[in-house]
Amino acid sequence: MKPRLDYFPKQSADVSASDYSYGISILGETYQKVKSDQGVFNYADYWNIAVALVRLKTDAVSAKEYLYQSKKLNENNFAQIFEELGGGFDAWEYCLLRTEYDVIKAECAALNAKNNASILKGSGNLPVPKRRDKGKGELIDLLNGLMENDQRYRTGSVENRSYQQLLDRENLSVIDELYKKYNTYLGKSLVGEAHSTVMWLIIQHSSLESMEKYLPCIIEAVRTRELAAAPLKMLLDRIASISYGYQYYGTQKGVPMASAEIIGMINKKYGNVYPEARTAEKFRLVTNQKNF
Structure with a gap:
């Protein structure tokens, strides 16, 4: 029926x-x-x-x-x-x-x-990021490879999604190595504004454990203006949607909003990190709400 x-x-x-x-x-x-x-x-x-x-x-x-x-x-x-x-x-x-x-x-x-x-x-034929990082130019090349692989099999068949899961794990392992080397977020000062979201994007597509692990790093990057505020909100929404089944800022398609009381608590907690958008309503007006 x-x-x-x-x-x-x-x-x-x-x-x-x-x-x-x-x-x-x-x-x-x-x-x-x-x-x-x-x-x-x-x-x-x-x-x-x-x-x-x-x-x-x-x-x-x-x-x-x-x-x-x-x-x-x-x-x-x-x-x-x-x-x-x-x-x-x-x-x-x-x-x-x-x-x-x-x-x-x-x-x-x-x-x-x-x-x-x-x-x-059959994964021997999968493209994987080259693990080389001898200077800023090669670091940018590496980040470009991470971005390409992040979207390579993101949509399509279940087989494609399985390939993407392998690439997501490989991408995260590269980010882990880079974080150990630089001991900081790879933000505007290090890689320029155009590549300042790459590290966040790989973390956004990782496991809940990894997202929570890197959350303090992302918060600090936003506080020091090494990363724009919108990625942090998307990360917070993704963590909340997985953990609680709701979100705070409306960035995750199909996930209900948290109560006004909870959203108020989140804005109060993180408002000093991104003072340019203290309320969920204002944030919804300035973001494209793309679902990451």
Whole structure:
């Protein structure tokens, strides 16, 4: 049975405001996408609706059905998403038994291991950044290579995204080496304004652990005007969207905004870092809101 494209449940007493806002936002965006696709549901549509229903704690039977339908339509993509974004059993206990969750998790892990082994086997042909840095000119060449590789497989098939994950890890390892060498952010003074966002961009596309590791470095770079303020806001939004399911400044497409109280706390905490844009509303007026 296909999902209805007009189902927006009321908020129940055991669902928080942020969870309700997040779930309704997912439903609305997914419904619009399916309508634009002439009513055709793909694996991602079923996945998104299943996630929304679980977050909203409504219709566990349908949530489970849609989850399995997503898996059926594209096992490779489903396996990747389940391992990367699915979370632990507590994220699915509303609609799955523990045994059901364990079976799905094991199947996804096995399939991802098989696919990754195949990708790694052929990864000798992948372009990787040259690890040379004898002067500013060669440092700029290295940063240009990092930027190129950051976007090389960013969109497209699941195979392309798997290649990109390999490049993202390689890019981050280069940034790690450069940070150890220079012990500072690679900002305007060192690489010029045109390349001042490269280090941030690689960090933005890394793991949550790496983003949090480099956050103090990014904050200091903004404070000393080695980096513009907008990248910091994007990094804060990305960390928050992964950790809490909301954002502060509106830079992440499809992610609900935090409450006014939380946004106020964030502006107060970081306002002295970027005084030119103390409020979320002002920031939204001066940024292009590109989704990184």
